[in-house]
Amino acid sequence: MKIKVLQFISSIHTGGAETLVKEYAQKIDKEKFHVEILCFNRLDSPYEKLLQESNITVTFLSDHRFFIDKVHPNLFERAFNKILRYILVRQYIRKMKPDIIHFHLNIASYVNFASPKEKAVIFYTHHSAPQRLLSDRWYRGTVENIKSLIKKYRVHILALHDEMKNELQDIFKFNNISVLNNGVDGDRFRINLNKSQAKQRLGFAETDVVIGHVGRFVQLKNHVFLLKVFRQVKNKVPAAKLLLVGSGELKNKILREAKLLGIDEDIKILENRLDIPEIMKAMDCFVFPSISEGLGIVTIEAQFAGCTVVTSEAVDKRTAISNLIQYVSLDRSESDWANTILDCITDCDEKKIQxxxxxxxxxxxxxxxxxxxxxxxxxxMHVGAKERN
Structure with a gap:
C-alpha cells in the first residue's frame, strides 16, 4: 500500500519553497508514495500547468468562490474568507486522511486546526532565517502552533543546514530535526548553451553585460538596493543591462524607482518563467543582495549553471559549492558592490571553475x-521499531 503524502503550501508560484514542493511531487517514487498538493490560491503560475501535466493532484481552496472576485473585500468578507479557509483545510485533510502532512512556510495553524488522524506524521520544512519565527509579524503564532503539534503528533522538522538545525532546536526545545538541502535539478542546469546564444534568445546583444537576478519582488530581496548597484555598474560599463526574473507586489514600485534613477530603459523583466537555466546562461553575473534568506537556493542554481555570483552575507556560506561565488556585506556602498561585480566578471574563466x-x-x-x-x-507510527528493523 502506498504512503499517502500531502504537500501543503500557501501557493505554487515560482519561489524557492514552491519550487521544492513541485520537485518533491514530481520526482518522488510513485510506486511507494501517493502525493497530493494543497494550496490556498491560484496564481497562474507555470508550475500549476506543469503539475497538472504530471498527473499530480493540486487542490486550490480559492476554487471555492467566496468573495474572491472582489478587488477590495470589506472587513467582514476578509474574516469570513479566513474562517472558511480553516474549515476547508480541515475538510480536505479529514477526507484525504494522509499518512504524512508536509507543510511549508507559516501555515502551521491550519494543520493544527485540521486535527489530522492520530497516526499522521507531520513534517515541517523551515525556509527562512529561524529568528524570523520570533521577530517577524508574518510568522506570528507559528512557534506556538508547531509546539502544539509536537505535543499531539509525531513531528519531524527539516532544516536547510546545521546552523539552522541548532537554532530551531533552541526555539522549539525539540530534537527530531534533520538537515535536508534544498536540492537542485542538476541535469536541468548543466545545459549545452553558450552565453552568446543565451543572450540572443532574450533579445540582448552579444556585447551587452547582463547583470541578473531571480526572485520575487518583495522587501527582503532588496531590489531597490540592486537598482542602485546597477546604476553604478552602468556608469562604469555603458553596455550593462539588468535582467530581473520574478513577480510580486512590489514590481510597480521597482519600475517607478528605476525610472527615477534613469535606468528604466536598461532593465528587462521576465515573469513566470520555466526556462531559468537558459536565462541564467545569459547572465554575466548573478547578483543577489537579499536582506534575509533561509539559505538562498537560487545562488546554488546559478553556480550549477556556471554563472558568477555576487550575493549578500545574508545568504548562508554553505551555498559556496564552487569558486564562482562572492559574499559582500550590505554595509558596503553601491559602488563597492559594482566594483566587486565587475571584478568577478573580468576574473571569470570557465577553465578555472572548481x-x-x-x-x-x-x-x-x-x-x-x-x-x-x-x-x-x-x-x-504504523509498523513499530522491531518490525522495521
Missing part, C-alpha cells in the same frame, strides 16, 4: 533522503 560537494545538492540525492525519512517515520 566545484565541490555537488552531489549533496543534486535533487536525486535529496529525494532519496526525503523518501527514507518519510518511510522511517511512517514505520515508527
Amino acid at each position: 566545484y565541490y560537494g555537488l552531489e549533496s545538492w543534486d535533487m536525486k540525492y535529496v529525494i532519496k533522503k526525503l523518501e527514507k525519512l518519510y518511510e522511517d517515520e511512517y514505520a515508527t
